[in-house]
Amino acid sequence: xxxxxxxxxxxxxxxxxxxxxxxxxxxxDEVHTFDEVITQLIKAxxxxxxxxxxxxxxVHSRGKAVVYTGExxxxxxxxxxxxxxxxxxxxxx
Numbered sequence: 041x042x043x044x045x046x047x048x049x050x051x052x053x054x055x056x057x058x059x060x061x062x063x064x065x066x067x068x069d070e071v072h073t074f075d076e077v078i079t080q081l082i083k084a085x086x087x088x089x090x091x092x093x094x095x096x097x098x099v100h101s102r103g104k105a106v107v108y109t110g111e112x113x114x115x116x117x118x119x120x121x122x123x124x125x126x127x128x129x130x131x132x133x
Contacts, residue, residue, distance in 0.1 A: 060133055062115040064108040067128040068099050076125060081107060084121035 066081075074096050081092035085108050098105040108118045115131050122129050 060112075061109050062112045063106045063132045064115050064118045064122070065104050065130045065132060066095070066099050066107045066122060067104045067130070068102075069128055072125065072127060074100070077127065080122055080125055080127060084108070084118045 066077075074093075077096045077099065078089065078092040081087065081095055082089065085092075087095075095105055095107050099107075107122075108115060112131075112133075119129050119131055
């Protein structure tokens with residue numbers, strides 16, 4: 041029985057972690073063009089061109105921006121797509 045209880049607690053902890061919203065943060069760099077960033081944002085978060093342009097300008101002017109908020113699994117997917125062209129990203133809980 042002592043082995044069952046920690047497994048149950050771990051499962052509960054895991055459920056809580058997967059339900060908390062996570063954020064994908066995109067950082068500015070001097071390597072990528074606006075068009076490259078916009079194209080990758082559209083691909084990663086499946087947004088309109090206008091939304092992608094707005095996010096790209098926020099990244100440029102503020103140095104970073106939260107480009108996606110949601111479940112960790114989807115944040116990992118978004119992050120992976122952005123990193124396909126070596127954009128600098130971070131996932132936060």
